[in-house]
Amino acid sequence: ILNVEQSPQSLHVQEGDSTNFTCSFPSSNFYALHWYRWETAKSPEALFVMTLNGDEKKKGRISATLNTKEGYSYLYIKGSQPEDSATYLCAPNNAGNMLTFGGGTRLMVKP
Amino acid sequence: DSGVTQTPKHLITATGQRVTLRCSPRSGDLSVYWYQQSLDQGLQFLIQYYNGEERAKGNILERFSAQQFPDLHSELNLSSLELGDSALYFCASSVAGSGRNGELFFGEGSRLTVL
DSSP states (O other): OOOOEEEOSEEEEETTOOEEEEEEOOOTTOOEEEEEEEOTTSOOEEEEEEOSTTOEEEETTEEEEEETTTTEEEEEESSOOGGGOEEEEEEEEOSSSOBOOOOOEEEEEEO | OOSOEEEOSEEEEOTTOOEEEEEEOOTTOOEEEEEEEOTTOOEEEEEEEETTEEEEEOSOOTTEEEEEOTTSOEEEEEOSOOGGGOEEEEEEEESSSSSSSSOOEEOOOEEEEEO
């Protein structure tokens, strides 16, 4: 079982603020890193799948970077909106077959 | 709508009983994954099947078993249920066998309550 840490556990920001969170994972045997967005009462939805060191992915106001050598990924949200309120999960795949989910960062954006 | 269908959505049963949760993956997806989310816990990986064969196993109790059928739907069987088995059970599917590059598509979950 991989040790996947996400920080912070929760975050309250004002509408319009930009924010970022961290996902730390073991760097050995790295295959891929997934980010998911999980809204309350819904199911997780994929944001990004990243595989290469130095990868940067962007979807609208959300972007992510990946450092496989040191075992971390950052997720950035620019100009947060209330609809961005959700739990953001990262999940590395270090064994080829298994995604291990972190505990998530719960983001709450106040209007 | 992710295209992954899970039934039942809600299930209430008593300790010691046995239940079966069912999952139909997205059309074309060969891999099915089962995850458990207990109160205040993250998503815990239980088991993965690829095209009918077990591919990876996580923290799945011996009282739990799963299988994937030729039509690719999967069932998770939970027996001798205990109070601590109360949780939200998610099924997810992917095209790829390992989730290495392919994103997972999650069903809406089956909420199990053991009384």
